Amino acid sequence: MDKVIIAENLSLAYSKDETIINKANFSIDSGSFVFITGASGSGKSTLLKSLYGALKPVEGSLVVGGVELRGVANSKLNFLRKHLGIVFQDYKLVKEWTIEKNIMLPLIINGYEKSIMESQVDSLLKHVRLKHQSGKYPLELSGGEQQRVAMARALAHNPILILADEPTGNLDDYSSQLIWNLLEGANEQLKTTIIVVTHHIPEAMKVEYKHYHIEFGDIHEVV
Template sequence: MDKVIVAEDLTLSYNKNETIINQASFSIESGSFTFITGASGSGKSTLLKSLYGALKPAQGSLIVGGAQINNISSKKLNFLRQHIGIVFQDYKLVKEWTIEKNVMLPLIIGGYEKSVSEQQVHKLLNHVKLNHQSGKYPLELSGGEQQRVAMARALSHNPILILADEPTGNLDEYSSELIWNLLEGANTQLKTTIIVVTHHIPETMKIDYKHLHIEYGTIYEVT
């Protein structure tokens, strides 16, 4: 199976005095579902940042989607990000844009035709049970609804990889279940590679998954 991510002796830090991830080596197969766990402050979000190029390795090697992150150019990084869907803890929705336009953002960046974009957005908002809210703005929605919008946006351009940072951390049970069903569906039906940072792996997971745990800067696989 092809590997979408390969890390070798990966070291991540924000300054020379503090190492967050220390000489980690791991790989993630294309089409797989991976959970990353660890205590608060263990480096889960830091690792996720490195996977979309927001933090370059201090040492070692990191390859994502065939691109070497260590010395990736801005142009190549932008191209890579067009094939990644990201779900942030704080949603990062554009407050001045409607829900429909927020979900459409990756399609606008990708240069899709308007009719294609509208059709895709309608389908995804239907999936997250928010079609009736398409003309509203983010601040008019609850936190759970905003996260469902963020999830729809991450899926809108059919990415090869989805990175989700605590996607259900502060959500009600209904929204959490919708998010997990969407992630499972993207993985099983579209063969999208999914990586989720979380404190707790849901007991309801019906699919096989890989589990990477971070402790004191070390990443190891839980079997």
């Protein structure tokens, strides 16, 4: 099976004085579902940032989707990001845009035709059960609804990899379950690789998954 992520002796830090991730070695298969856990401040979000190039490795190698991220050029990083979907705990929606335009963002970046974008957005609004909120702006929605918009945006361009940072951390039970169902569906039906940073792995996961835990800068698989 192809590897979508390969880390070799990967070290991550925000300053020279404090290494967050220290000489980590791991790989993630294409099409897998992966949870990353760890205590607050252990480096979960730091690791996730490195996977979409927001934080560059200080040592070692990190290859995501065939792109080496240590010292990566902006052109290659932009190419990689066109194939990623990212879901943040605080949604990161553009407040001045309707939810349709927010979902359309990755399609705009990837240069899709207007008719294709409109059709895809309509389908995704139904998929995340927000068709009845069509035309609304993010701040007119509940937190759970905003996260469902963010999830639809992450799915819009059929990415090879979705990175989710505590995607259900602030949500009610209904929205949380819907987000998990959407992530599981993307993994099962589209074979999208899913990586989720979380404090708690849901008990009723329907898909097989791998579990990595971060502790004292070390990343190890939990079996």
